[in-house]
Amino acid sequence: MNAPPLLADAAFCAALPKAELHLHIEGTLTPAQKLALARRNRHAMASMTLEQIEQTHHFGGSGSPEVDLKQMLDCYYGGIELLSTRSDFFDTALAYLDQCHREGVRYAEISFDPQAHTSRGVPMADVVVGLYEALQYGRATWGVQAQLILCINRDRSVDSALATLDEAAPYRECGWIVGLGLDSNEAGNPPSKFVEVYRRAREQGYRLTAHCDVDQVDSVKHIWQCIELLGVERIDHGINCLEDPDLIEQLRQRGTCLTACPTWRLRDPQPRRVERIRAMLQHGLRVTINSDDPGLLASGTLGRMLPRVAAHGRFTRAEMAQFCRNAFQGAWIDGPTQAAYLRQIDFLKPACV
Numbered sequence: 001m002n003a004p005p006l007l008a009d010a011a012f013c014a015a016l017p018k019a020e021l022h023l024h025i026e027g028t029l030t031p032a033q034k035l036a037l038a039r040r041n042r043h044a045m046a047s048m049t050l051e052q053i054e055q056t057h058h059f060g061g062s063g064s065p066e067v068d069l070k071q072m073l074d075c076y077y078g079g080i081e082l083l084s085t086r087s088d089f090f091d092t093a094l095a096y097l098d099q100c101h102r103e104g105v106r107y108a109e110i111s112f113d114p115q116a117h118t119s120r121g122v123p124m125a126d127v128v129v130g131l132y133e134a135l136q137y138g139r140a141t142w143g144v145q146a147q148l149i150l151c152i153n154r155d156r157s158v159d160s161a162l163a164t165l166d167e168a169a170p171y172r173e174c175g176w177i178v179g180l181g182l183d184s185n186e187a188g189n190p191p192s193k194f195v196e197v198y199r200r201a202r203e204q205g206y207r208l209t210a211h212c213d214v215d216q217v218d219s220v221k222h223i224w225q226c227i228e229l230l231g232v233e234r235i236d237h238g239i240n241c242l243e244d245p246d247l248i249e250q251l252r253q254r255g256t257c258l259t260a261c262p263t264w265r266l267r268d269p270q271p272r273r274v275e276r277i278r279a280m281l282q283h284g285l286r287v288t289i290n291s292d293d294p295g296l297l298a299s300g301t302l303g304r305m306l307p308r309v310a311a312h313g314r315f316t317r318a319e320m321a322q323f324c325r326n327a328f329q330g331a332w333i334d335g336p337t338q339a340a341y342l343r344q345i346d347f348l349k350p351a352c353v
């Protein structure tokens with residue numbers, strides 16, 4: 001009789017070369033980082049204690065996915081206001097890349113929300129240059145490779161999105177921004193609203209992704225819109241595709257990467273969405289595991305959350321390796337670089353049986 005497949009323990013998860021595809025740099029800010037930024041920039045939050053700021057991270061659990069998302073976004077945008085200078089963006093991105101280095105995250109695609117900064121008077125140059133310089137430093141110092149994704153806030157107007165694309169054009173042209181994403185409050189802001197934005201972005205050479213958050217109104221419809229109207233290559237979250245067999249088949253045929261997040265909040269006892277993510281894997285979808293907003297969530301960064309997800313889901317080593325393979329296959333990197341990362345995962349194959 002064959003021995004059962006080995007489960008992925010913490011040591012195996014640590015050894016896996018990892019790629020993070022769904023991460024908001026503004027969502028990496030922990031309460032301690034927020035307090036430090038508030039003091040540096042003389043922001044009103046500087047008068048709060050660390051414990052008071054930590055309290056603002058206790059969101060969710062309302063019983064309504066829409067209300068939970070709104071509460072989480074309120075906490076998220078509360079932190080965004082603290083990022084004002086080029087140094088703030090540089091330091092925040094560098095702190096994240098340092099963590100990647102410590103956890104074996106070899107590659108990261110980092111989303112940022114320019115409209116939330118430029119609308120407060122922060123120049124686009126300070127945002128992009130600050131982030132990009134950190135990426136360069138992180139690559140040179142730790143060998144962590146990373147690229148930037150410009151995320152459009154879907155609760156703002158199409159005109160604002162188009163103006164943002166225009167403003168970001170010089171950085172896109174020099175290759176500092178690889179992709180375009182769509183995030184923020186999904187209620188009343190379907191992907192179909194942004195057809196022109198995505199058409200223009202495709203023309204400008206952006207790689208394309210968009211959020212379809214979990215259990216929102218019309219989630220399935222929105223995933224269809226993303227692939228048929230926006231022409232995305234990836235979908236952030238997208239877990240509700242499981243409700244439509246035709247959609248599962250479409251996503252599988254297209255090889256669309258779905259960046260799932262089995263993250264958990266402070267009030268959650270354990271990783272969420274794990275069974276649905278397992279079902280996606282079993283359907284042969286290119287599903288990956290990601291940390292989304294590690295500073296706001298109890299789950300933390302990718303290297304910290306993977307062992308908990310593996311243990312909670314009783315995932316085998318082969319399954320955890322497949323999540324990581326899917327991430328490198330869905331990453332916006334050239335063929336030889338991708339092949340090199342995949343070979344590193346293959347080196348662990350003997351440990352999977």
Ligand SMILES: [Zn+2]
Pocket residue numbers: 022023024183211236292
């Ligand atoms: Zn996200």
